[in-house]
Amino acid sequence: MNSNPHNPKTPDSGLSPAEETLRLVASVPAPEGLEDRVHAALRIAPRTARVFAWPKVFRPENNWIRATAAAAIVFVIAGGGWGVYTRVERNQPAKVIVMPPRAPEAGGFSGAGAIRVPQTLPGPTAPQPAKANPARPKAVTKAAGRAKTKTSSVIGRPSALGEGSSQPDASK
Amino acid sequence: MEIPTSAVNEDARRRAEDDVLAAMVDQYAGALYRVAYSVLRNPADAEDAVQEAFLRVLRHRHTLEEVRDRRVWLIRIVWNIVLDRKRRSKTRPETDDVAELARVLPSTGLSAEEIAAAAQHHARVLACVDRLPVKERQVLMLSAFEELSSVEIATVLGITESSVRSRLFRARNLMAELLDHTRSLR
Numbered sequence: 525m526n527s528n529p530h531n532p533k534t535p536d537s538g539l540s541p542a543e544e545t546l547r548l549v550a551s552v553p554a555p556e557g558l559e560d561r562v563h564a565a566l567r568i569a570p571r572t573a574r575v576f577a578w579p580k581v582f583r584p585e586n587n588w589i590r591a592t593a594a595a596a597i598v599f600v601i602a603g604g605g606w607g608v609y610t611r612v613e614r615n616q617p618a619k620v621i622v623m624p625p626r627a628p629e630a631g632g633f634s635g636a637g638a639i640r641v642p643q644t645l646p647g648p649t650a651p652q653p654a655k656a657n658p659a660r661p662k663a664v665t666k667a668a669g670r671a672k673t674k675t676s677s678v679i680g681r682p683s684a685l686g687e688g689s690s691q692p693d694a695s696k
Numbered sequence: 697m698e699i700p701t702s703a704v705n706e707d708a709r710r711r712a713e714d715d716v717l718a719a720m721v722d723q724y725a726g727a728l729y730r731v732a733y734s735v736l737r738n739p740a741d742a743e744d745a746v747q748e749a750f751l752r753v754l755r756h757r758h759t760l761e762e763v764r765d766r767r768v769w770l771i772r773i774v775w776n777i778v779l780d781r782k783r784r785s786k787t788r789p790e791t792d793d794v795a796e797l798a799r800v801l802p803s804t805g806l807s808a809e810e811i812a813a814a815a816q817h818h819a820r821v822l823a824c825v826d827r828l829p830v831k832e833r834q835v836l837m838l839s840a841f842e843e844l845s846s847v848e849i850a851t852v853l854g855i856t857e858s859s860v861r862s863r864l865f866r867a868r869n870l871m872a873e874l875l876d877h878t879r880s881l882r
Contacts, residue, residue, distance in 0.1 A: 542871040545821040546840035550734050554726040558743060562721045565747045566754055 713757045721750055724767055727843065728774045734837055735778040737822070745781060749774040765851075771844070772852045797822075824874040832867035835860055 725746055732742035752773055753760070763769045797815045806814065825833060838849045850857045 540868060540871060541817075541875060542821050542825055542836065542868075543840060545818045546734065546825065546837060547842070548818065549737070549822070550730055550837075550840040550842075552730055552733050554729040555739060555743065558729055558746065559721055559725045561743070562725055562747055562750050563718065566717065566721070566750055569751050569754055 713760065716760055717750070717754060717757055720753070720766060720770065724770050725750075727767070727841075728770055731771055731774050731838075731841065732778045734840065735775075735782055741781065741785075742778075745774055745777045748777050752777075765848075768844075768848050768851050771848075775838075775852055820878060821875070824871060824878060827874060828867060828870055832863050832870060835863040836867040836871070839864055 728746045728749055729742050732745040733739065736742050736745065749770060753770070760766070797818050825836065828836065834853060835849065838844055838852060844852070846857050846860050850860045853860070855863075
């Protein structure tokens with residue numbers, strides 16, 4: 525075994541069994557017709573990984589179609605730019621009302637630095653509740669209600685009249 | 697064979713690239729097969745790997761002009777392919793059985809018994825090689841190709857030449873220990 529790492533391939537160095545075997549394996553002759561089979565595989569192989577093939581007229585080899593496409597792109601971009609340019613209104617005056625400058629009158633009254641305070645919005649007003657005839661006394665209303673109740677019970681039960689009744693007894 | 701730089705016509709350029717590729721197939725297919733076989737140890741898988749390598753070259757044939765050393769470049773491509781295949785087929789049983797080795801390895805002037813014994817010996821050695829750490833194993837396998845120098849092995853593996861030498865040193869020591877251990881078990 526050659527243990528010198530700096531000269532691993534000395535021709536006269538003794539080879540280890542591993543290297544002998546590996547050299548035997550490495551010297552295995554290629555099978556007959558290998559080159560022909562590789563040539564055949566290369567002939568039938570697709571040249572490029574192309575999913576979509578252009579028609580012959582539109583192949584990139586044709587320079588005229590390339591020039592036409594470039595001109596069309598330039599035309600579209602230039603036309604679009606021109607369209608935007610012509611639609612934009614230029615020198616549009618600003619919608620600002622310019623107040624005339626107030627020249628202080630000589631000898632006149634001044635505002636004394638007063639600032640106008642704008643009126644605030646009027647606050648919400650709640651509607652007043654409607655009063656139910658304040659002139660009518662409360663006691664009268666109560667008595668009238670009681671009498672009405674009694675009359676209705678007498679009319680509903682005639683045989684149950686007791687003493688003091690104003691109705692005549694028919695059996696007597 | 698160089699691609700003519702004056703080929704302005706696209707078709708002429710493509711034809712020139714095809715010619716370069718065909719020449720590369722004729723020149724390097726055998727070497728690539730041996731590299732692939734040393735890892736996969738299966739003739740059909742090795743041939744598939746070679747074809748895949750050239751198909752990759754076909755897809756990137758426009759970069760051929762930039763490649764300085766096409767042989768090492770191709771070996772690197774096929775090396776990556778076979779390592780990827782080996783990784784993916786780890787669940788499958790190893791195909792480097794004794795009968796396959798006896799069929800493939802050269803055995804001129806040997807009797808049938810001697811061929812069988814040699815095949816068994818090689819199978820044991822290869823089993824020990826498979827037990828090496830990945831980095832050391834890769835360097836040891838590539839060093840078996842006499843046409844690859846230490847610099848070229850470093851290029852294929854993407855490491856420095858000194859790393860190649862130190863890994864090779866470790867691999868040899870480990871292999872000696874593993875073979876001694878195997879011999880003592882017998």
